[in-house]
Structure formats: C-alpha cells, structure tokens
Amino acid sequence: MKQMGVICGVDEAGKGSVLGPMVVAAVGCRATGDLAPLPIRDSKVLRPKQREALYEVILRDFAISIVTIDAAGIDDARSRMSMNECVAELHAEALTGLRPESAYLDACDVNAERYGRAVAARLVFPCDIVAEHRADARYKIVGAASVVAKVTRDRAIRDLAEQYGEIGSGYPSDPTTIEFLKGYIRDYGNPPPCARRSWKTVANLYQTTIRDFL
Template sequence: MRIAGIDEAGKGPVIGPMCIGGVLAEKEKLDSLKNLGVADSKKLAPKKREHLAHQIRKYAQKVYIFEVSSSQIDELRKVMSMNQIMVLGFSRVLEELQPDMVYVDAADVNAARFGANLKTQYAQKYPEKAKELSVVSEHQADATYPVVSAASIVAKVRRDELIKELEKKIGIDIGSGYPSDPKTQRFLENWSREHGTLPEFVRHSWKTAENVLKGK
C-alpha cells in the first residue's frame, strides 16, 4: 500500500513562493520515517531539517515539491480564494504521487471540507483513482503523522533554499518573508521608498504589501 503525506511551507509570507511538499512511501517504510525523528518542520532547527530532508529521500519512494511563485499567487487570487489555491496545489502533488491513501495537513478551517474538496479536484483528472483513494485531512497532521512531518520538512527546506537564493541575487537580507518579521518589514519599506514599487517576488495582493505602497 502506497501512503502519501502532503503539507505546505509558505502559505502566509508576503515574500517568496509557497512550496507544497509530498512524500510517498510504502506502508512498511513508515516506521523508518518515524525513527528518523521527523516532526513538524517549524519545531526543528534549520540544520536538522536539512539533514532530515536528505534522509527522507532515502526511505521515500518518491518526493515531490510543487512551487507556486508570488506572481502566480497574485494572479490566482484575482479569481479564487487562498483556500482554493491550496486545493489546486495539493491536488497537483497528489497527481504526481498517486497514492492509495493520503494524509494532508488541512489548509482550511474546516478540515473535512478541505479533504473533500481535494478529492473532488483530484477526481477531475483521475476519476477512477479518486474513487479508491482514502483521504485523511486534519489540522496539525504534520505533528501527528510522520509521513506528513516528512512532507512538511522537504517543503520548508526547499522554501528556505529559494529565499536564500533571492537574498543572494539582490544582496539584501529580506528576513523570513513573513509580515510579522521586522527584517522583512524594513526590506519592504526601504525598497518601496527607493523604487516606488515592490519587486516581483513580493505578493502584491497581500495587505502588508498594499499598506507599504500606500506609505502606511
């Protein structure tokens, strides 16, 4: 039986992409993932996450990360909600992994609704497989199921890599990219003051970005 876990990193930041990670493993390999010490990626130090991401690939049958850029998020938000974007993104990972059972960290206040919407979306491309697919959608699944913890880790490591690449490219420390980060706030304000706009890797549809451009 092929089991998958899916989770995202970067749903909330004003800077950088969102990465949706998926890990596929045979049922008998799940204990191996658990024994690695995988956990919710937010509770692990960066070096530990990087080490685990490497180890996860040894035990997983497949690892897939779907990246959604800031500009893609801005475009999609013109026609759909963030919850709908999450369903689309998770479904893309599901299509790539095609498991018999999937555990997902629900990206909706209503976990059951997120699972149902995900299955419906998946069925548009794989109707027969969707009928057989078992979906477990829960909040904080990354802290409950090792296969989701693993997905959380690979997604977070990839997003961190992309943020570091951005910083290297522009030669400025942009912080974590989250609206609450003082470094991120400072970067946005300074860039806006200097250029009169914000770079393409910023999510312009975020209230934080709108406020910065208005000088608030």
C-alpha cells in the same frame, strides 16, 4: 498508473509569507512504519540543520513530489479563487505526482473535512483522503512532507536574499522583511517582483511609503 499501496503525506510552507514562493510537498511510502527510525516532527520545531539532514534522507529513501508557486503565480491565483482553494489545487497537484491510494493532509481550512473533500475533488484518481489540523505533528508522513516543503522554501528565500540583500524570513511579522519592503518601494516606486502584491501588507506599505515619500 496509480502506485499500489503508496501512502502520502502533504504539507506546504510559505502560505502566509508576503515574499517568495509557497512550496507544497508530498512524500510517499509503502507503510507508515518506514518512517519510524527517523526523528521526524513538525518542521517548525526542528533546527535548520536537523531539517536539512532529514531532507537529504527523505529525498534519498522516499518518493517525493514538490510543487512551487511564485509570488506572481499566487497573485494570479488569488484573482480567481480564495487562498484555501489555491492551496487545495496545489495539494492535489503534488498528490498527482505520486498517485497514492491514501493521503494525509495538513488542512489549511478551518473545516478540515471540507478541505479534504476540496482536494479529493481535484484528483482524477481514487485516493482516500484524511485531512486534519496539525497533521504535521500527528503523522510522521506529513511531518516528512513538512520538512521537504520547509527546506525547499528556505533555500528559495536564501536565493532571493542573494539577489536582493537581507530580506528576513519573508513573513509579515518579521521586521526585517517589512523594512526591506519599505526600502525597496521607496527606492524603486513599486514592490519587488518577489512580493505578493495581492497581500494587504504590500498594498498598505506601498500606500504609506509613497505618501511619505511624496
């Protein structure tokens, strides 16, 4: 059954990454004032130690639903739908874990209202959806979800680094990430399993690296 009075915030981390998973987190509370004592902001402007400390408090004191999709899962989803549709499905899945009465979402579509409708259409329970750009900076409940998603993904990236060595942040703008991909493709002839092969970055690096190697 739906939890009466629950308010949720939802955000994701790793949407644009070329390596590793994307993580969607939903955080629920009874009233937005419950988060007032916490110095929560958009996770990207917090230092790693601040995020980790807040993560532990949020995990202890609030309801949380986390959905993770790995690189292969993203590639499979993108063969059937757009990335925005994929994120909408995952946002809906995270919300379903808490079944709130209302939810605030960080919209990933250029049309925030359209994105809100896309998520609502994937729910099997009534929920008032508010989707806005930069919601993680405007609403503490979304900022809390941003912190949970970011910390969860950062930990996954650290696990991958233990397996593969230095891989950087996983984003295409990170030179360390690009060098890792080039080196792996050069050494093994294929992108690593943690890479999103449907990304143009991977396809372009594969073509360039293989051509140079040959």
